[in-house]
Amino acid sequence: MIRDAGTLTRAELARRTGLARSTVAQRVDTLLRHELVYEAAGADSTGGRPPTSLVFNDGSGVVLCGDLGVTHGRLAVCDLGGASLAEEIEELDIAAGPETVLAIVDERFGALLEQAGRASSHVRGIGLGVPGPVAFDRGEPANPPIMPGWDGFSIPGWFAARHDAPVLVDNDVNIMALGEHWANWRGRDHLLFIKVGTGIGCGIVARGRxxxxxxxxxxxxxxxxxxGEEATCRCGNVGCLEAVSGGAALARRLAEQGVEARTSRDVVRLVKEGSAPATRLVREAGRNLGEVLAGCVNxxxxxxxxxxxxxxxxxQQLLAGVREVIFQRSLPLATEELRVVPSGLGDRAGVVGAAIMVIEHVLSPQAIDQAIRRGVGA
Amino acid sequence: MIRDAGTLTRAELARRTGLARSTVAQRVDTLLRHELVYEAAGADSTGGRPPTSLVFNDGSGVVLCGDLGVTHGRLAVCDLGGASLAEEIEELDIAAGPETVLAIVDERFGALLEQAGRASSHVRGIGLGVPGPVAFDRGEPANPPIMPGWDGFSIPGWFAARHDAPVLVDNDVNIMALGEHWANWRGRDHLLFIKVGTGIGCGIVARGRxxxxxxxxxxxxxxxxxxGEEATCRCGNVGCLEAVSGGAALARRLAEQGVEARTSRDVVRLVKEGSAPATRLVREAGRNLGEVLAGCVNxxxxxxxxxxxxxxxxxQQLLAGVREVIFQRSLPLATEELRVVPSGLGDRAGVVGAAIMVIEHVLSPQAIDQAIRRGVGA
Structure with a gap:
């Protein structure tokens, strides 16, 4: 509450929460002891001793966060305001399995902490995104198709022996949606983040969560x-959006036309080089995505x-294709104020979202209460 | 909180809310004065004077609620526990416009109140569902395609001169979803209610709301x-689900086959009579609906x-068609524990939902605070 308001006095906190003044005083003392807030002289004195304002302390701790992809990951140390203090991109092969990958991640977290001038004792939480479905409550990948060895592996369990901090794990597209919402669209309740890479996925923000x-x-x-599509998909069905217009499908279709392409990265390179068949395919992919999104919009x-x-x-061709079909196929009431935009955070959406996911958790009243009971930082 | 728990003592309320005992005592006094709760001797005495338990008083007020359709409406008086005290189905032509329709509705509300042995002063709120999109915050139909004269009409404004109670209005499918969730699926977070009538619509419950x-x-x-469908829809697009498989479309297609049918009611009658072409079409409609719902499930x-x-x-043919396609087309993880079921409340889903919508509003802390400030019932 103090963070969201900027500054608040104890009296304002009592008024806003309806909590007894003694309860407020007690809880504020705990926040001060944890250095989550600090005191500043109030400006709005009405004569007599000015009331003391409480200010949220962004720098009172850090979170470790990472967005793990199939071939590389982006790792960062962020302060409690979500600002990145140290960040890097690390090559890693998700198929090497959780023990190998997480050992690299944790070693790099250590290096980044040092780079940011912080110690392991400052770590308040760890947030990770992974490229597959996750049982969010347990922090375990659940039947991930492209993460061999990770199914049911407890990522929080692995970190528990190394850090005394909560660990949250979610699907990569979900944390991208969270990051983009937090950075650029905090005033809006309902947002979809669409990731078009090798495959195609969507993160959904509803009522801000x-x-x-x-x-x-x-x-x-x-x-x-x-x-009208009959391409067979790896899921066993036919005509799936991803089997027609995912990055891997686009590369395959280009190869069939005699263009050298094996991965979604090749498709990206070809488009940037101005390849006509690649550009044409990407535009068509945009229209196909738009067809599916028109249904999601309705x-x-x-x-x-x-x-x-x-x-x-x-x-821009892909975005243009998406817009063309959504605004044609969806109902006017649903598209009246709809914005369809490119990602503002780009490659950083995931790591920012991972930070926000764990910061929101760490600052939740439940987590603070729990930390107090465990005596952490006291 | 008292309603959801069954009974609570003042001490338990203070513990659960973290509010000061003096604040709790003050608020409980207000609830007692409004007769929203009553006191009962506590059973769990530990010696000495037993603490007094507080019990929610279902009978302390009533709500007026209605589910208005195109040709008729279901109206009811319910207690604050959602139980119907008096209820009826009334013929009314929604196209006659808001003044005419609401005058009939309010006249019938009066008769139902009398039937239930309650007075206008007992009315705590009014909830209505209408067959079209609604600007929920204002209680105004917004460009409803089949409600001539209702666009932008303030339904709360019309009732304000007649009842001193809050008025909430929502789309009919939304209140059906709310009613069905409340009556049969309160433990589940995410539910879809699909209405297949003349048209096809869906109400969405997410995190219980x-x-x-x-x-x-x-x-x-x-x-x-x-x-693969190219039928032209009233919305101007082609291949819409409703243009192929809504009740009106089914009637038209039956008529084309020489079967006498003009409305969705005729389709229902034919199916009940065992008409083979009608049954075949309804099964196909189920598969088409399943195709769209498979996307919604993913x-x-x-x-x-x-x-x-x-x-x-x-x-059952329609339901079977829906299930067939959803479980074939959606991903295993998404269908693992998915239930696809017929409505338990049937024709009453809307009126129950309208009651719950307004009861939840009336019992919200904000609304109670506001009522206290306005001195209602004090």
Whole structure:
């Protein structure tokens, strides 16, 4: 509450919460002891002793955060305001399994902490995004198709022996949605973040929070069926959006046309080089994505759709294709104030979202209460 | 809090809320004065004077609620526990416009109050569902396609001169979703209610509350495109679900086959009579609906999908068609624990939901505070 308001006095806190003054005084003492807030002389004195304002202390701790992809990860140390103090991109092969990958991640976290001039004792929490579905409550990947060895592996359990801090894990597209919402669209309630990379996924922000769905499977738009398409998908169905217009599918289709392309990165490179067949395919991919998103717009009525991922960000053509179909296919009431925009954070959306995920958790009243009971930092 | 817990003592309230005992005592006094709670001797005495338990008083007021359709409406007087005290179905033509329709509704509310042995002074709130999109914050229909004269009409404004109680208005499918969730699925967070009548619509419950979306347009699945269909829809697009499989479309297609049918009611009658072409068409409608819902399941990952509306409830064939396609087309993780069920409340889902919508509002701390300030019931 103090962070969101900027500054507050104890009297204002009592008024806003309806809590007894003695309760407020007690809790503020705890926050002061944890250095989560500091005191500043108030400016609005009405004569007599000015009331002391409380200010949130961004620098009172750090979080370790990472956005792990298939071939590399972005890792950072952030302060409690979400600002990055040290950050790097690290090559890593997610298929090497959790023990190997997490050992590298933790070693780099140590190096980044040193670079930021902070110690392990300053770490308040750890947030990670991974490229697959996650049982969010347990921090365990759940049947991830491209993360061999990670199924059911407890990431918080692995870190527990190394850091005395809560560990939160979510799907990479979910943390990208959270990061983009926090950085650029905090005033809007409902946002979709679309990642077009090798595959196609969607993170959903509903009423300002990530919508995970019943089993953490929400946002899997890559397997929604496209009208009139019969391509077979790795999921076993035909006509899935991802099987027609994901980065891997685009590379395959370019190769069939005799253009040298194997991965989504090749597609991105070709588009940047101005290749006509690649540009044409990416525009068509945008229209196909737009077809699926038109349905999501009718169903969910978001305020903002953010297009990200390396293929998604590679070309204005893709965005143009998306917009063309959404505004033609969705109902006027649903598109009246809809914004369809490229990602503002780009490649950093995930790591920012991972930081915000864990900061929001660490600063929640429940977590602070729990930390107090455990005596952390006291 | 008292209602949800069954009974609570003042001490338990102080513990659960963290509010000062003096604050709790003050607020409980207000609730007692409004007769929203009453006192009962506590059972868990530990010696000495037993603490007094507070019990929520279902009978301390009533709400007026209605689910208005195109040709008729269901109206009721309910107690604050959501139980119906008097209820009736009234013929009314929504196209006669708001003044005419609401005058009938209010006249019938008066008769139902009398039937229930209650007076106008007992009315704590009014909840209405209407067959079109609604600007929920203002209680005004917004560009409703089948409600001539209602666009932008303030329903709360009309009632303000007649009742001193808050008036809430929402789309009929949203209140049906709320009613079904409250009556049968309160333990689940995410539910879709599908109404298949003349048209096709969807109400979305997310984290236990109605998801309205940015402009109140969420749930408009009737205009999502079906693969391989080119029927022209009243919305101007082609291949919309509703244009192929809504009740009106089914009646038209039956008529084209020489079967006498003009409305969705005729379709329902034919199905009940065992007409083979009608049954075949309804099964196909179920598969088409399943196709669209498979996308919604991948996107939203609900726990429950409830199928309602007169056509939706007319036949097991429709439900079977829906299930067939959803479980084939959606991802295993998303369907693992998914339930696809017929509406438990049937034709009463809307009126129950309208009651719950206004009861939840009336019992919210904000509304109680406001009522206290206005001196209502004090």
């Amino acid at each position: 990530i919508h995970h769905g019943a089993k953490g499977a929400a946002g899997d738009i890559g397997h929604i069926r496209l009208a 169903f969910f009525n978001p305020e903002v759709i953010v297009i990200g991922g390396d293929v998604g960000q590679s070309s | 109605i998801h309205h979306g940015a402009k109140g347009a969420a749930g408009d699945i009737g205009h999502i495109r079906l693969a 996107f939203f990952n609900p726990e429950v999908i409830v199928i309602g509306g007169d056509v939706g409830q007319s036949s």
